[in-house]
C-alpha cells in the first residue's frame with residue numbers, strides 16, 4: 001500500500017473558478033501529487049485522521065528575509081534604529097547583514113537560515129520567496145535540507161554601499177552589478193531545480209534606488225531568457241521616490257521600472273507603499289504583482305494596506321518580510337489594516353485574503369500546479385486545527401481562519417507529499433537545537449560595536 005490520506009472537516013477546493021469548502025472529506029496524496037478528494041476513507045500507507053482540521057492549499061509566503069530581519073529582531077521596535085522615523089533599510093538591515101556575513105562562519109550562517117525556515121514552516125508556509133545577500137548561499141542548503149519549497153532570490157546591487165544623505169537622496173559609488181550577476185549565475189547553475197525541483201531561483205535586483213538602469217535591464221534580460229520570476233523592492237519609502245525622481249528625470253519608481261521594461265506579469269514588487277494612484281494603475285495595466293507585507297510597516301507607524309492594491313486591480317500577494325514570519329498573523333493584519341484605512345468592513349474579505357496566499361500567489365510565479373487542492377496538483381498542503389477554544393464555535397471556517405487563527409494553530413504542513421510539520425512540530429530535526437544555534441549566531445552580530453550604535457539611535 002502506498003500514499004498518504006488526510007481527513008479534514010473542511011477542505012478548500014474550487015468549483016467554476018470560485019472557492020468551495022467541502023465538509024468531511026479525505027485528500028489522498030500519491031508521491032508528490034494530489035491523487036483524489038473523496039468522501040470515503042481511501043486506502044493509504046499513512047493516514048492522518050483527526051476531525052476539526054481545515055485543509056488548505058499550501059500557503060505561499062512570497063516575500064521574506066530570514067537573515068536581515070533576524071538581526072533587527074527586538075532591537076528596532078518602538079522607533080529604535082530609525083533616524084527621523086525613516087526606514088531602517090539603510091541604517092540597520094543592509095549594513096549589519098553585510099557585516100554579519102563577514103564575521104559568521106558558514107556553519108553559523110546555516111544556523112540562521114535553519115532558524116528562519118523553521119519559523120516559516122511553523123507559520124504555515126509551504127513556499128517562500130526569499131531575497132537575501134548572495135554572501136549567504138547557506139540559505140539554499142537549509143531550504144534543501146528542511147523540505148520547504150524555496151524561491152531563492154540572491155540580491156543584485158549596482159552597489160552594496162548605498163547611503164542616505166540628510167536630504168533623503170540615496171547615493172552610491174562603485175559598480176557591483178556585474179559581480180553580482182556572475183554570483184547569481186553561479187548559484188543558478190548550482191541550485192536551480194535541485195531537490196526534485198523544490199529549489200528554484202528568482203532574479204532579485206534589490207530595489208530601484210540601489211540598482212541603476214544597466215543592471216535592471218541586464219537582470220530582466222537574463223531572467224526572461226531563463227523563465228524565472230523577477231522580484232524587487234519598489235516604492236518602499238518617500239525617500240526612494242525623492243531619490244529616483246532626482247536621478248531619473250522626475251520619474252516615479254514604478255515609471256522608472258516601466259521605462260526599463262520591468263513592469264510585466266513576471267514582476268513581483270514588494271511594498272509599493274509610496275506609490276501614487278497612477279503608479280498603481282500603471283502596474284495593474286502591465287499585470288505586475290504587489291507583495292504586501294503589512295506588519296513590518298505597522299511596526300514603524302506606516303500603512304501598507306492590502307485593500308488599496310487589490311482595489312486598484314493589482315494581483316496582490318502577501319509576505320512576512322522576515323518580521324514575525326507568521327503568515328496567518330500577517331493575513332489577519334492585512335484584513336484589519338485594510339478595513340481601518342478604507343473605513344469599510346467589506347474590504348479584504350477572508351476568501352480574498354486566502355486567495356492571495358494560494359491561487360493568486362501561484363499565478364504570480366506562473367505555477368498553476370500550486371495553490372489549489374485538485375487531482376493532479378502538486379501535493380503542497382497546510383492544515384489548521386480549528387478545534388482550539390478560540391476557534392469555537394465555528395460557523396464559517398474561512399472567517400475563523402483570518403479573524404481568529406494564528407500560527408500556533410498550524411497542524412500539518414506538507415510539501416511535495418512529504419509531511420514536514422505534524423501536530424505543529426517539525427518532524428525531521430530538534431526544534432530547540434535549531435533555535436539555540438540560530439539565536440547564538442545572531443547574538444554575535446548584536447555584540448558588534450556598530451550594531452550597538454545602530455540600535456541606540
Ligand SMILES: [Zn+2]
Pocket residue numbers: 063064065233270321
Ligand atoms: Zn523586503
